[in-house]
Structure formats: structure tokens, C-alpha cells
Amino acid sequence: MARTRGEERRADILRATLEVISERGYRGTSLGAVAERVGLTQQGLLHYFPTKEALLIAVLEVRDQWDTAGVPHTPETWNIELLATLVEYNAMRRGVVQTFSALLGESVADDHPARDFFTRRYVQTRESMAAALRAAFGEELAGGLTPEQAAPLLTAVMDGLQYQWLLDPEAVDMSAAFRDFLVLLKPKD
């Protein structure tokens, strides 16, 4: 089914918002700057997204869809190989990773509008990671860790490597480092 003009305009606005956020952070992003980038008046933009926060939430939701656009899955079908593929895929789309990392950084402030989104998202992420680790390696991972103990580490490695890679892409091979970590987690015979 073809997208309506309104849907296309919404998609254009979300793309422009991602660009502006990756350049200026969410706090530095104004509705005026997004409107200008997409060729709308600020009044015209407000027709699609009535507040800056509404725009942020829409961006975060669409990002989670893009995240998996090249890597189809449901939470139940997450697996370790898919995670490694996602890291490889991320290494090819710097802008999206930059936006996500900038938003995560801002969201830890007590009053940030994305804080609840990220807090809920990480609860789900740790659960999905634990399930993927259990499916791949069973109940006992290397070092005697349980999947639940390893899940926050796996999540931390993915996020932390993104910052190092964004700052210094030639020094840090995000994808190779992630595979090294999977080797570490694998139970030894």
C-alpha cells in the first residue's frame, strides 16, 4: 500500500529530527531548526507533532524499528548471531548510532523526557539478552555466570563500544571487539 502524503511528510520530519539531534543533542534541538531542515514553517511542523517531546518519542520509537530493519526479529527470536550482525550493521550507519548514543547520554538526567523510555527499554533489553544467552550457551556461561548475570555486561559492551567507536573509528573495531566478547562468554568444555 502506498504511503499517503501525510505519512511521507511525517517520515521526512523524523529523518530531519534525527539529523538535528545527532548534531546538537536533544536539548539543543529546536522545533524551528527541524522545521527549517524539512522546509516547513514551525506552525506547519506543529500540525504533525504538537510538542518537542512528542517528536522525541516518535523518533525513539521509529529508531527501534530501523534498528531491526535489516535484521528481522521478534524479541523471542533474538539470538547471539543476530546481535553480532546488528553490531556489524551499526558500524555502517554512524548517524543513527550517534543519535542514539547522544540521547542515551542526555537521558540519565533526572528530568529528561526520554528517561522513562530508556529505563523501560533496558529492562526489556536485559531480559532479551538473558534469553538469547540461555538459548546459545545454556544455564552456565564461562566463569560460572548465569545468563542473568551476563545480560547487563553484554548490553554494556554494546553501548560502551559504540562510544569508543564514534570517538575513534580507526582505533576501535566495534564488530571484532563484540565477537571477542562472545568468545569470552562461551562456556569452556
Place this chain on the structure above:
Amino acid sequence: MARTRGEERRADILRATLEVISERGYRGTSLGAVAERVGLTQQGLLHYFPTKEALLIAVLEVRDQWDTAGVPHTPETWNIELLATLVEYNAMRRGVVQTFSALLGESVADDHPARDFFTRRYVQTRESMAAALRAAFGEELAGGLTPEQAAPLLTAVMDGLQYQWLLDPEAVDMSAAFRDFLVLLKPKD
């Protein structure tokens, strides 16, 4: 030696700046807001720090000193136990970790004034981590990894756990998770 009044005033300004950054991010921080918090006019503040960027750099440098205020070391004496102690210490000072994480998040933008600082800092951090891992575990860590392969992972785990802990301190025990990771890295007999 007693600190002069000027030194005390500078210290007050840096503390106020950290507070404002942790609430609003660096981009959302204005010289006016810092001046107000510390009870100076904006003109008075400019006497100590002529630009907002000068203030940011001073904050980043003093943070690295505070980082180790409770944990004395030189880069040569980093060791694995000291790192675990630093993570425990961080779990007791949320504001400082919040400011650091917010600044790291912003710094990945291509034009951010702290980008070079963090890029250089991570080169040094990975080197120090590799040296600490070599001293603790020798040339071959668990999974056959070299200290240089494990160093970006160790760095990523520390940073990534901070975000999860800041968002959800009751769900994530940063210090226990970091010790789990050290168990993973230890070579098996």
C-alpha cells in the same frame, strides 16, 4: 598551604558547573545559570573563565582528579583491584557519574568541544587497561584474548554499566556486575 580566595572561588564555580551540567547537559548549560548558582554576576564569572568552553575543559580536568581522589594512583599503578574499587566508589557519587555520562554522550557529535578530550582520554584509558590486565593475568586472558583485545571491552563495560545503573539503580548492581566481568577475563587453568 591554604587556598587563596580566588582558588576557593574557582572551586565553587567548578562545583556549580558540574551541578548545572548534570541537570541540563553541557549544551543546555549557560554561563548565566552557573553565575547565578554560585552567586556571581556573569561579568564576575567571566573574570575566572573567559568562555563556556574554558569552563568545560576545566571541569573535565578536575573530574579526572576527583576520579582518583579516593583512589590514589598514577597511570603506571593502575591495577585490576583499583578498578573494582573505583567502580564501587562511583556507585556512591551519582552526580559525578551523571555529569561524566552526559558529557560523554554529547561529545560524540562531530563538532562538540569535548570530543578531542574524550578521544585522547580513551586512547590513554585503553592503554592503561591493557597494562593492568597484563599485570594481573599475563599475555593470554580467558578465551585466548590478548590484553589489547580485552582493554576496549573492559572500558566499554565500565561506561555501559554506568548508563544502566544511572537509569535504574535498583535493577543494576554496577559493582557486582563489574566483578563478574573480571571473573570472565581471568585465564582458566
